[in-house]
Amino acid sequence: MKAYQQFHVLPTLPQPLERLRELAYNLRWAWDADTIALFFRMDRDLWEATGRNPVALLGAISQERLEALAQDDRFLAHLRRVGEAFDEYMRAEAVWYDRCHPSGSTEPCVAYFCAEFGLTDCLAIYSGGLGILAGDHLKSASDLGVPLAGVGLFYQGGYFRQYLNADGWQQERYPLNQVDQMPMTLVRDAAGNPVTVTVEDPEGPVHLHVWLVQVGRISLYLLDSNVAENRPEDRSITGELYGGDQEMRIRQERVLGIGGVRALRALGVDCKVFHMNEGHAGFLAVERIREARADHGLSFEEAVEFTRASQIFTTHTPVPAGIDLFDPALMDRYFGNMYAELGVDRERFLALGRENPEDPASPFSMAVLCLRLSSHANGVSRLHGHVSRRMFHTLYPGALEKEVPIGHVTNGVHYPSWISKEMAELFDRYLGPRWQYAPADAKVWARIREVPDEELWRTHCRRRERLVAFARRRLAAQLEQRAAPPSQVRQARQSLSIDALTLGFARRFATYKRATLLLHDPERLVRLLTDPERPVQILIAGKAHPRDHAGKELIRQWLHFARDERVRGHVAFIEDYDMAVARYLVQGADVWLNNPLRPLEASGTSGMKAAANGVLNLSVLDGWWDEAFQPGLGWAIGGHEEYADREEQDRVEASALYDLLEKEVV
Template sequence: MHAYGQFAMPTRLPETLEPLRELAQNLRWSWHPDTRAVFELADAALWEQTGHNPLLFLSQLSSARKAALSTNRRFLARMRAARKDLQAYLARPAAENTPAVAYFSPEFGITETLPLYSGGLGILAGDHLKTASDMRLPLIGVGLLYRSGYFTQSFTPDGWQCEQYPTLVPEDAGFFELASAHIHLALPGGADLYARVWVAQVGRVPLLLLDSGDDRNEEAERNLTNQLYGGDTLTRLRQELLLGIGGVRAVRAYCDAEGLAEPVVYHTNEGHAGFLGLERIAELTDEGLGFSEALAAVRAGTVFTTHTPVPAGIDRFDRGLVGGHLSVALPKLPTEACLDLGAEDDPGVFNMAHMGLRLAQRCNGVSKLHGALSRSMFAPLWPGLEAEEVPIRHVTNGVHGPSWAPHAPDLGLPDEEVMSARKALREKLIEAVRGRMRSAQTDSEFAAETAWVEDCLDPDVLTIGFARRVPTYKRLTLMLSDPARLRRLLLDPDRPVQLIVAGKAHPADDGGKRLIQEFIHFASDPALRRRVVFVPDYDMALGREMVGGCDVWLNTPTRPLEACGTSGMKSALNGGLNLSIGDGWWAECFAPEYGWSIPSGHDGVGGLSRDEQEAAALYDLLETKVVPLFYDDHPQWLRKIRAVLGTLRPQVLSDRMLTDYLSSLYRPAAQSAAEISASNFSPARELAEWTARTRDEWPSVVPGALEVNADPETGCVSFRAEVDCGGLTPDDIEVELFVGTAQGDTLVDPIFTPMMSGGGGTAWETYEAVVDVPRGGHFGYTARVIPKHPHLAPHELGLVHEFQPSEHTSQRPLKE
């Protein structure tokens, strides 16, 4: 029946139970077991029926049950203790020496009850906020409110993915509206975009969510933020303009309302929010700075994190389309200068990642391998530098322990109890999978036969898990490359294996959907159903059960396309072992005691494709290493579990990740921002003028002679260089010396030494350095000139002059 209209009825609670509302409205409940236990104690059956959603739980709690709880002294004591704990948690002061940070992301995975995430990027952002809260960092999250969120997944009878979109009502989710925020963006053609701002409290951290569901908007604008990663190119661009420009305005409004100082560091989590830098530039130009001066100031306090391992993953828009929007959204800024920030090889394209890199003085990838890949991929933006010198570092992702390993085995337990704890997690996973499969029968191709669900999977069998988004590069079906060989592993009568798989393909990704369909067809074989399942509607709740209960976590991306891949980290937190291609985080953290690394193949070797080689290596590891160890050598399996829990776990926790961000990015950015804004931004004005002059005069800088004098008795080598500074001064440049083992014309592991100015008195300035060479051998050296300024990060401008071998270059011993 069609509803004529709608109305809302607030949940009413007796005064004695009002603390439940306070506990439900702070999302700390999602990772705080004592708070969750209070709701379970109130009504365990209803807690399960409402999907562990406390606000929905309270709205459905019966009057009779409320009355009973109001006089239950045991329950009231537990509730009040949880409330007191929350209040104490929130009252603790911010940690010392921690700058205020605004953290922008297009998605946030806080809890499965809020479908504001699609995959790893959002889960990481959620873990970032939760960890900042636990570590007492003064951080504000900024994102978009998607009223239809991300989809729930079902399947046609032939295994084709279907999408249904939920409805998110912010008031029902416990968000409150920031009434003082008046967000408006002008759009081309005289249209307007208005946005409401909702605040979700994530422990100590406020998460500001911009919502285009404003009655002042026309229908197209009102639906702008309906879906995460939905709509066409225009929708995506306008979402990103709202996130970046509107997000900065929302931060200002929130800080004004709460009496807080504005953040000093702005962190852009991927390029989607890159327009935030332009809004901050516009704010400074209103205070009297020129565009280049404001750009220098904004760069100093901006951090940009790239998660993209391939150029195809970057958001790229038509340059004219972007220009048309910026000219009306930020009319006081020079549109062409803004567009130049997103320039790339194609002159008709605006590149969001390039803008993010040009607007941030500090940039990072999300694993060691991804950092190196990013330096290579973005090297053209710094044409004077070698790829390894491109100023993009890495901070390897981490995961939030309380969210992903609430029941992990305690390392201090006796051996038999550790193994019992692991089996209990496996049993818990199997029950969760069976429950999901029961509820999904009407949408699956198994609807005609349901009895198999009740005894699918076995808590005594080696359990391997694979769960993630399903783009083609993650190679869901690599494990199906030799179906007969896999069947033998699954159905071995003495040492069987069972496989639990889940994942979602993007609604527009038919390639990913075909991979899922292929796997479902394999799993539908009646002979295999009790050993292999594809679990529908992958979400955080299912992910938590899987990383907890699987003995081995399988990851088979095409190297090096996995930027980090945190699902394996979550498994490790619970004592799971990883079986993975050496990509992402596993490339830097792998050790034999933590699991197994699948060797990478190369097309054509042995007449096999890369996929065939890596699939064969996977089967070999399962047959000769993993399965025998699990069934035949329990002490060695236990030693691996203890190694993972004892030494790998600290490496993959998000506490380590946030500590790295603080030390290498946030604190340096805050210091740079403070320095460049001093004295009414006088340093920013000076830096902008200096940068323009240096770029203009750089062609006039000429490296000259480079002399080396080696003393074989002391092992000391003296270097002397001459530089014609042209239109610059000696203070404007630095001469870098590199000395290393020579292999042909290549320097191996060169050691960097800055050369000190020795004065000149002529057109040539001299620079000198002494290097101690403690061993014999054949060595090479080189030197180069780069710009130097106290407010520049190393190699920030990408300007370089190399010393070239010529008649000026000489070599002679120091002693005749």
């Protein structure tokens, strides 16, 4: 991978518009509707063409347009209003953390490590639920005033962009992230040189630069190996998210864990607690053991206890197959030179990550490492907590399963990032502003009954119309990309209905999520979709991992079903699922469908985003829905059953799903 060569092509901002740069480089705009409206009014077409990226917008807009805006008193008034709101947000003192910890420090005290962060459409360093959750975590921490610093990796290739070939088979492309057009800055020292940290690999040191992404009040630091001093194979370590083989994975995780701790030290960020959000970040614990020995002269066992007290682990994985496992020989290659520095022999070190410490052939598990080196561990829903205690029971000899020290903190979502503008305005009118700043206040939400049914329904219908318009544009563009006949493109622009009951299904196409459960009885589905008295349509989106051929086959099956003349116009697959697509779907669908194999959905948050917009959930009792479901607030597919026979489970639950749709939902 080539080193970056940056060209700053930003036009000169007239003095009255200088604040635009500060607003563009702080991601608070991503969840503030008024700031988005400000950039939108600068140039509507360019805003969309740049992927709703204010930094790229400022680099592409004409000087003439900027000069005109600098003379436009209406735009300047809007800019002043946005700037004042931004200043008030950044200096706010009566936020949740200050109220709970009036004498607490505002300096970062929690380091939040994650392999991916989904913050906004134009910062493509996420793949799915883990990254979206991490991004929402940072935004919520900013709103609440939690003194937290994020640590991740900057992937020049990001995660893949999806398109489908004529047969409906997923294809991938990896456009490079253009750093000079992204809302982040290279961290430099007092002399103006890039801050650089190193991680020692078997072939020599890997040099890492650090990028800063400002997320409201929160700083996110992203490590980048695409540095000119590195060998080509080292520059590619942070090339792609979840790309490459196991050796590439261990190299990425060393950069995240070891490099991340060293970056915080180099920047003078003195965090007291280190949070490992999934096992990818586990090597931070190894680096902190090394530090504790070097700084305090501790033995290995003392250093383990010293660092464990300030480390937290969140597991998101409900099945052993989802855990990173490294061969002992690979561990020797990348950690053999650290054994002496850690004051430990090979077997004792590898035992930290072995499910059975006595088995020399056992692979090194990142989840086991994190559990052994954390003082607190949690799953991401109540049910997932039970699953995790069962899955890791053998690590705690003599303990009953219920005594395994893994709790749960059910995932959540950052409401302002996912609620539609219309719904937010409705909440403002009837709930007041506290719905954003005090979401746990039951008195605020008691006012929801004051919203007139007619007004709520009109608001939702407008969002469905917007979703249909978006889907039509995307479907037409997809067909044009595949060189489809003009007649098909025209048909796509008229497909779907603004009045039909709209089901939404959007998520990663992993096989356990059973994306094709609704296709179990195609004829029954055809009848359901095409009932002239009660028409139904379904919009689908999602990506399969590039190496998951079974997941790709599920996508292909939906594409082939959608081409059935009987359901044409009732089924649409929207390619290249990302945060922008997700927002349209969770805001505009009528019913949100989720039918994973219970209990393999650790939490799931797309249904939460839909519910925040007044969309009803139709879901298997798994993840968050297992504890949130109440009769009258959506539907449950099946009960709490778990099956030994997968085919039998699919048959029973597909039948239950059809029954619910036919008799209750539609």
